[in-house]
Amino acid sequence: MILTLAVSGYRSLRDIVLPLDRITLVTGANGSGKSSLYRSIRLLAEVSQGQAIASLAAEGGLNSTLWAGPEAFSRAMKQGEVPVQGTVRKGVVSLKLGFADEDYGYAIDLGLPADAGRSLFSMDPEIKAEALWAGEALSRSNEIAARNGPTVRVLNAQGQRIPVFQNLARFDSMMTHAADPKDGLELLVMRERMRAWRFYDHLRTDRDAPARFPKIGTRTPVLSGDGGDLAAALQTILEIGDERALEEAVDDAFPGASVRISVNDGYFELLMQQKGLLRELRASELSDGTLRYLLLTAALLSPRPAPLVVLNEPETSLHPALLEPLARLIARAAEKTQVIVVSHAEELVSVLSSERGCMRYDLRKELGETVVDSADTPRWNWPKR
Template sequence: MILTLAVSGYRSLRDLVLPLDRITLVTGANGSGKSSLYRSIRLLAEVAQGQAIASLAAEGGLQSTLWAGPEAFSRRMKSGEVPVQGTVRKNVVSLKLGFADEDYGYAIDLGLPADAGRSLFSMDPEIKAEALWAGEALSRSNEIAGRNGPTAKVLNSQGQRIPVYQNLARFDSMMTHAADPKDGLELLVMRERMRAWRFYDHLRTDRDAPARFPRIGTRTPVLSADGGDLAAALQTILEIGDEVALGEAIDDAFPGASINVTVNEGYFELFMTQRGLLRPLRSSELSDGTLRYLLLTAALLSPRPAPLIVLNEPETSLHPDLLEPLARLIARAAEKTQVIVVSHAHDLVGTLAKLSGCVRYELRKELGETVVDAEELPRWNWPKR
């Protein structure tokens, strides 16, 4: 389970360190930074996929994603005595992401390229530093692997830090290139954990949504990000997952309803039988809210539980009556999976907040910066360049 999440210099997240729990709820007004927090977690996961640089480029490059305010706020700026204005920068420009779980911690520092203006790729950020450590906070004594510039070192069995790469490309992470069963086992373990994180924010329910049409199916223990393999995912739960939990989740939201999947020449199609109707409805006939609930059910009852699932505004298209069943579904999933929920829905957040092992954060903006009140901030150190 992830214990601490840290973000620095990403959009409105100037310097944020949050303790997480089995269920972490993130809420707040529009523009408070919820989407930025969600995207920062996703960007961290993309480091393990080797896609972080491309993802930042798609957002407009590092310059577009960096904190746009001053490096620090003076006391007089905060009180309104003087206007907010830039000051002489003391530290380098950087975007930093990190987390610590029960075993290890990892952090990455991305900065501006040294050859800015001399290459057609000068908008690409560079990886300046990385660190993997044992325990909750980085220190010199517990660092297992580290990267500064082009050099990556790992701690060997004799307690020596040996270089495993001395010319690592500025756009390559040690997560993807130095993870090795022999010399970088901890890196390999952490990389695979991060690759197993799941994000659901684009579960389409519109008229042309992939989930509405028959589709070639194979065993699908993990629902795809767009939900196009919904029928196969639900059938997989029925065959090798928790069939009872699936039936209870559907009956909880739609009393007396049930689902079944048919196969025609390899194409899987979902049908739903509802009380009072003389025939089952195809997925193409279901309402947006009904289809979204089924998509979330398939995601949360996966026969292959993820170490982390992040849901971004799962309440979209749902009738208020479905929020409590959804909360119960999330609570059931949290028995095996850590869940982060970013939501506007007060009923959903309120129901989940009553559960043990749940922490709630309400984001707000102060002088353009996302801030949050936390009872006790965990200790955190960033790797040095």
């Protein structure tokens, strides 16, 4: 389970360090920074896929994602005595992301290229530093692997920090290139954990959504990001997962209803029997809200629980009557996996907040900066360049 999440210099997240729990609920008004927090976690996961630089480019490049305010706020600025204005920069331009779980911690520092202007790719951010450590917070004594510039050093079995790369490209992470069963086992373990994180924010329910049409089915323990393999995912739960949990989740939201999967020449199709109807409804006939709830059910009841599942505004298209059953479904899933929920649906937030092991954060903006009230800020150190 992730115990600490840290973000610095990303959009409105100037500098935050948050403790996480089995269920972490992030809420707040529109524009408070919920999406920025969600994107920062997703960007961190993409480091393990070697996609962080490409993801930043898709957001408009590093300059578009960096904190746009001053490096620091003076007391006079905070009190409104003087306008918010830039000051002489004391630190380097930096976007930092990191987390610590029960075993290890990892952090990455991205910055502007040193050779700006000498290449057509001079606007690409480069990785300045990375660190992997054991325990709560990074220190010299618990550092397992470190990257500074092009050099990567790892701690070997003899307790020596040996170089395994001395010319790692600025756009490559040690997480993807130095993970090795012999000298970089901890890096390999952490990389695979991060690759197993799951994000659901693009589950399609529109008229042309892939989940509405029959599709060749294969055993599917993990629902895809767009939900196109819903029928196969539900059948997988029925065969090798928690069939009873699936039945209870459907009945909780739609009393008396049930689902089954029809197969014709290898094509799987979702059918739903609702109370009072004389025939089953095909997926193409379901309302957007009904389909979304079934998609979330398939995601959360996966027979292969992920170490982390992140849901971004799962309440979209759902009738208010479905929010309480969804909260119970999330709580049930959290018995096997850690869940982060980003939402502004009051009823969902209220029900989830009462669950044991739920940590809630209400985000707000102050002078353009996302502010998070946390009673206990964990200890945190960033790797040095």
